[in-house]
Amino acid sequence: MLYRYRMFVFTAALVFACVATTLHAEVKLASIFSDSMVLQQQMPIPVWGWAEPGEQIRVTFGEQTQQATADDNGRWKVQLEPLQANAEGQKLVVAGSNTLEVKDVLIGEVWICSGQSNMEWAVKGATNGAQETAAADHPEIRLFNVPGHTTSPVAKETCPGVWQVCKPNTVGGFSAVGYFFGRRLQNDLKVPIGLVGTNWGGTRIEPWISPAGFHHVPELKAIADQVDAYTAETKVGGSSPSAIYNAMVHPLAPFAMRGAIWYQGESNGGEGESYYHKTQALVSSWRELFNPNLGFYWVQLANFKQPTEDPAGGDGWAKLREAQTKALDIDHTGMAVIIDIGEAGDIHPRNKQDVGDRLAQWALHQTYEKQQIVPAGPLFKSQEIEGASIRLSFDYVGGGLIVGKKEGLQPTEEVKQGKLERFAIAGADKQWHWADATIDGDSVVVKSAAVAEPVAVRYAYSMNPEGANLYNKEGLPASPFRTDAW
Structure with missing residues (x-):
């Protein structure tokens, strides 16, 4: 046994x-x-x-x-x-x-x-x-x-x-x-x-x-x-x-x-x-x-929550978007700007088609070297003070700058007699005022009667820059930016 x-x-x-x-x-x-x-x-x-x-x-x-x-x-x-x-x-x-x-x-x-x-x-x-x-x-x-x-x-x-x-x-x-x-x-x-x-x-x-x-x-x-x-x-x-x-x-x-x-x-x-x-x-x-x-x-994060009427901006995700833009100094990177397709009352905008498409614009242009494709909307490059106004220059102007309007999944439409919105200007006193901005060729000229000697400009620099409408003719929106470091 x-x-x-x-x-x-x-x-x-x-x-x-x-x-x-x-x-x-x-x-x-x-x-x-x-x-x-x-x-x-x-x-x-x-x-x-x-x-x-x-x-x-x-x-x-x-x-x-x-x-x-x-x-x-x-x-x-x-x-x-x-x-x-x-x-x-x-x-x-x-x-x-x-x-x-x-x-x-x-x-x-x-x-x-x-x-x-x-x-x-x-x-x-x-x-x-x-x-x-x-x-x-x-x-x-x-x-x-x-x-x-x-x-x-x-x-x-x-x-x-x-x-x-x-x-x-x-x-x-x-x-x-x-x-x-x-x-x-x-x-x-x-x-x-x-x-x-x-x-x-x-x-x-x-x-x-x-x-x-x-x-x-x-x-x-x-x-x-x-x-x-x-x-x-x-x-x-x-x-x-x-x-x-x-x-x-x-x-x-x-x-x-x-x-x-x-x-x-x-x-x-x-x-x-x-x-x-x-x-x-x-x-x-x-x-x-x-x-x-x-x-x-x-x-880049979308527009969200109720817009502010403070021309200084800087609220909410403004600085986060700025950091996302700054990171473009990393080689072989790109950023899809979507401040025109968010929803004020929903952190999850449903229009994902344009998001995917704008990311693909970057990949096709840069990774796959299809240079004829414009990868992004206008990105701020430099400013030049011209007396009582400031002239702004941009990368990715594409076919030219326009005042645009984006509705749902429809392509961006040019607003022929439209007025640029969400530009603010300040002098050395750092007091911000809403500005008049006009397209002049491939640049934008910004001024305000309230600022005789301007030194800096901000564009769409807020949590929800509702009304921001600078685009290129390819229908891609300009990224928010500021020219100051205050």
């Missing part, structure tokens, strides 16, 4: 050991690899996963086969040579102790779409959401969404998510801004588009930045020190620096991507210069992850 019992225990232990070894040895791919995915064209393509330490792994795609050996932690990685765009589905085969096949893999352009609730806002909730969803039959657009709102004090290797073909039954819950951005790219570039959504409403920018990102910016040393002190037992939440990055961004790296679009800032709305530093940290940290030349385009 004792012999039989010992044999039973020995056999059970042997079976358990074999099962455990089999489970541990099973070759696995990173979370971002699944059927119906898109691989980035014209760039080296990392493919990675896990296996038994020392195991030989073969990765085959098309005519390429690359090999790797799993390291002491079981991680392996190969790099495919750059590929050209291809809308025909192919197989990615990974072979070790077991074989994995990823089917219907396209080659094209991949973008990550991230931020808080206005990026998370779904297609079905956008203007004409039902019609947009029903019409979203785009087999060459593929969607990957990181579900749930998760955090971690340390970087995670995996996250949930699966690629889906863009269809009416899959697009409804995906980021509306991301989808409309991708739709425009696919229409213009005629290549497959992969969109990777990772979003969380109500979040600040700090949780999305990697620990290394904080170290890149000296002004953020205090946050860098805080994150460095994290251990696996540190309790973190949705507002903790790097906590969302660790759980919802790091598992995607080092997937090859062309660029990122970002819509966030409301939860940092009381900031100014500090948000500029945090944007530097975000961009640099994500470029380390995905692509050192990652295009990075963000949305």
